[in-house]
Amino acid sequence: MLRPGHFFGRLLASAVVVLAPLVALHGCTLYQQYERAEALAYRSVSNRAAEKAKDVQELLERGRSLLEVIAARADMASLDPQRCADALHGLATIDPLYANIGVVSADGTLICSAIPRPRDLPVVSLSDAPWFRGALEAHAPRLSPPMAGSVAQTMVSVLTVPLRDATGAQVGLVGLTLQLGLIAERQFAPGLPPGGSITLVDQRDTVVTRFPEPARWIGRATPRSVQDVRRDTPHGVVVVAGADGIVRAYSTADVGIHGLRVAAGVPTDYVFAAPRKDLLRGSLVAVGTLLLAAALALVFTRTLSRPLASLGRTAKAWASGARGTRADEQLPGEFRTLAREFNAMIDAREASESRLVESERRYAAMLDGVDLLAITVALDGRLMYANDALSRLTGWSTDELLSGDWTRLVLPADATDIFAGLRTTATREIPVPPRQDGSLLTRDGRRRRIRWANAPLRSASGELIGITSIGEDVTERHEAEVARQASARAEAANQAKTEFLAHMSHELRTPLNAVLGFSQLLQLEAGDHLGAPQRHQLDLIHLAGVQLRSLIDDVLDVSQIESGRLAITLENVSLPGLVDDVLKLSSPNAEAGQVQLGIQGPLPGVTLRTDPVRLRQVLLNLVSNGIKYNRPGGHVRIAARSLGDMLEIDVEDDGLGMSTEQLGQLFQPFNRLGRELGPVAGTGIGMTLSRQLVRLLGGELTVQSTPSRGTRVTVSMAGAIVRTTPAADSTPRESATQGAPGLPSGTVLYIEDNAANTLIVQELLAPWPGVRLLLAADGSSGIALARQHAPDLVLLDMRLPDMHGIEVLAALRTEPLTATIPVVSLSASAMPEEVDAARAAGATAYWTKPIDFGPFLKGVSSLLARRPAASPPR
Missing domain, CATH: 3.40.50.2300 (Response regulator)
Incomplete structure (x- = not known):
């Protein structure tokens, strides 16, 4: 049998060699690393919410400033439609997020708008619209709830300011229509990780706009879980299931105007991926260390069992409240000394608790008369003391707090963090943070921001037994500081976005100029010096460059159309010549896809008054779709017919076709109708852009399709024909200037x-x-x-x-x-x-x-x- 001194020395050496340098040090380092990584992850979510809130604030402030400038014009109060229309002309193109700007009289009559209304339409009256009445009665800038826009044909909100005459009397409103779906795509989508969401919510907990799926969520009430995101946590982040059921880390930021706030959510898998990976790796190391220590300790278990069991029973009895329990001082060897020390510790602890009770009584008497909040929390989570100031602020009496569940004062997530922090402080002796910000919930549900000053509460022997905190209500001060910081961050983000849009076109087109330019030069200069395979390869290089340029142009065209800044240049153009150009430009693609191009029936020899560039762009896109979604040996045919001054152009193919469900989604931007993983490349904006261009040209685009049988797209243009000529004259001829000798x-x-x-x-x-x-x-x-x-x-x-x-x-x-x-x-x-x-x-x-x-x-x-x-x- 080992002597007690020898055994204890061996045990001490093992603990120092194995546990101290491996488990304790590694565990402490692992926890600190996880806390830092978690804090950084939370901060990134909070920063994202604040940045997006600033974007929305900047957008609304710009709109309000524009409306106040319009309302301040001396001639606006006269409500003269012509002068009003002249003043608003072109203003809708200032920002792509603006759908329209208009002036409405006090009786609800639409005086004018930046987007002119056809004269044959009846006069619009908004007198019965609830949002109009609310805006008129507000006598101040006001943002309407989400609603369906008659002009933008999408969900919008209207920002209004009063229009007053020279006497100051309100004579109407100046309103700005904001495209909510476009706000989500432009303001919220950039930089958002996969699965993330940004939601703009008004003071009625109604979704103003949201990314992704703005059309689905705009105008709907937010789920309870998302409404609870408003309550702050120590990190400014709470993890809940969002409106779409995805669990995310959410943070909210007040926009600062119109009662709006932004909730930013990032999937927890994305937020906590790095901290969890580090924690797992470190945990595996810690487990290995513990297993090694357990193996070493197993050798000494039998000799420790009886003395240790005796001491364990004593400790358990004392912890359960049996204060008269003492350890057996007749145990052998060092265990006898340990039992005596244990009994001395119990005696000292009981004396310390007695002194603490008296100290608390004097402490409570001193703090009950001050305005600052004062609480004492034991390491086991019990609320030991709360002064009258806390009762006055929260509405809960002191007896209710001390005898009941005091965690009703904080959010559930905060309560969890508080108890975790107390356990950590008690078990690892981590210093109490001297300063800490948190939130308190009042009895009526209000949330107050509190700045706490913390100090450890120790027994007479120096043992840490609790934490005493003095709190100051800094709610108003905190809200002002958060708004200031959010404003600065959002301003920087908005500037970065503007610079990106300005440089994107330049950076993409510059290398394309070399690709297309040199490929064209090679095509002109190579002549017969290249074999057929080399000429074909050169054609493919040029075709790829043309396709990339077309993609860039389409993206920019969509942006300009949505912002109302796309210019249309009307010219007289021959229909047969235009169709001939389309066929020639589409021939390389058709040959590569083994699809036959052709004209079905004779084309009417007519001259159109239209924008030839944009009409050619539409037809090229329709023919390209017919080629891409076809089969080897398939056909794409162009047909046209004139009915008076009406012209209809058909592009028909016998390719894949579309189902009724796919037709219903055809004009959704970036929707590839389930063919994203197929062999055909694309972006899903071609048909959307084509229909918008046709409508800008005064026409309409319709589609008929049958799965596996093909698709027919019809472009109808009323009033486009300005002259009818014989069919022979409609053939394109060489320009007279081409034969000029000089x-x-x-x-x-x-x-x-x-x-x-x-x-x-x-x-x-x-x-x-x-x-x-x-x-x-x-x-x-x-x-x-x-x-x-x-x-x-x-x-x-x-x-x-x-x-x-x-x-x-x-x-x-x-x-x-x-x-x-x-x-x-x-x-x-x-x-x-x-x-x-x-x-x-x-x-x-x-x-x-x-x-x-x-x-x-x-x-x-x-x-x-x-x-x-x-x-x-x-």
Whole structure:
């Protein structure tokens, strides 16, 4: 049998070697790492909610400012429809999220709107609309509940401000219609992780808008679980099941106006993935360590069993309340000493508790008269003391709090964290945090923000037995600070979004210019030097570039249509020539897909008054769909018929076809009708864009389809035919200018920092010996060459290494020698605001990259032809 001293030494050495350096240190480190990772995850959710709340606030504040500017105009109070319409003209295009802006008189009559109404429609009266009456009675800016918009044909809310006359009397309202679905897609979708959600909720707990699925949730009451997200936690985050049943970590942020708030939810699998992974890895190490320690301790179990059992029974009895229980001091060896020390500890503990009771009595008497909150919580979670100030704030009496469930003062998640923190403090002796912010719930359900100052409560022997906290109600101060921080974050996020949209078009089109430009040059120069396989490969390169450019154009077109900024240019165009262009451009795709293209029946020889670019774009998309969703050996046919001034164009195929359910979803943006995983690439916006373009052209697009039998798409355009000619005359002919004997001449200055773009223009102008090309790689050099040579034409890239193209335009227009030189902005950015800025700065035209050779050469030739005949090339 081992001697007690020898055994105890062995046990102590084992504990020091195994448990101390492995379990304790590793466990402490693991817990700290998990807490930091969890706090960072919570903070990211809170930051996301605050950022989106600021986005919404900025949007509403901009709208309110615009409406107040309109209402302040001296001529608006007269309610004259013509003057009102002139004042609102073009304002709906200021922001893509605005559907319309209008003025309504006090009796509910719509005076005018930024989007003109056809004159043959009856006068609109809003007098019976509840939102209108509420806005009129508010006498202040007001946001209506979600409703179906008659103009935007989607769910909208109307922001209104009063319209007053010179005497201050309210004569009507100025209103701004906001597209709620588009707000969700534009404001909430960017940066949101998969499965995440952003919900904008009003003070009635009604969903104003939500991403994803805004159309499904707008106007619906939020579930109880989402309403509870309003209650703060120590991290500002609560984990609940969302409206769609997905469990997420939610955080809310008040927008600050109109009683709105934003709830941001991120799936818990996404939020806690990293902390859980680290915790699992660390736990496995800890378990291994414990198993090793258990194996070593097993050797000594038999010699410890009886003395330890005796001491265990004593400890259990004392813990259950048997205060007279004492350990057996007749145990052998060191266990006898341990029993004596244990008894001494019990005696000291009982004396300490007696002194604590007296101390608490004096402490309570001192704190009952102050306004600050004071509580004492034992390490086992019992509320030992609460002063009268806490009772006055919460509405619960002191007796109710001390004798009942005091956790009614906090949110359930907060109560869980509090008890977990007490256990951690008691078992691991982690220092009590000196400062801590939290929330209290009053009896009537209100939530108050409290700033606590904490201090450990110790017994006379120095043992930690509880925590004493002094609290100050900082609800109003906290709300003001949160609003200020959210405002700053949202402002930064909005600026970043604006810069991204401005640069996206430029960054995508710049490399495309090289791909399309050089592929076209190779097609022109290769001739018969390439074999058929090489020519086919070259055609595929060019076709891929064209498809990518088309995709970029479609995305930007959808954005411009939704914001009301897409321009339509009407021209006279021959229908047979237009159809011929579509067939020629679609032939490579048809050959690759082994689909036959053709015209069904004779085309009417008519001339249309329309936008040929946009109509060609629609027909190309319809033919492309007929080819993509077809089969080898299938057909795509174009037919047309005229009925008076009405024209109908059919694009029919015998391909896959669509079911009734798919037809119902056909015009939903980015909906590929279940064919996302199929072999055909696409984005799902082509048909949406086509219908919107046709409607902008004054027509309508309808679809008929049968599964496995094919699809017929009809474009109907009323009033588009301006002239009917014989069929033979409808065939496209060569332009009379093509046979002109002279070639363009003059001096062209190209200011461009991209070597590939420069080379393409050099190659394009090389066949014109009378054209002299000057090159400059930055704005300063370009201005100097323009002053030195006074060229006949300047081609100007808008983003140069040393200055912006607007600055170059300003410098050229202020110089008498260069003020009248035509300057064409040749840029990869197609954003409307950049185009408008360039034209306002004096640009003669704005051409976007990638360069289309035909229109480019035609444009350069036209501009060079305008120079005075006596002016020799410089």
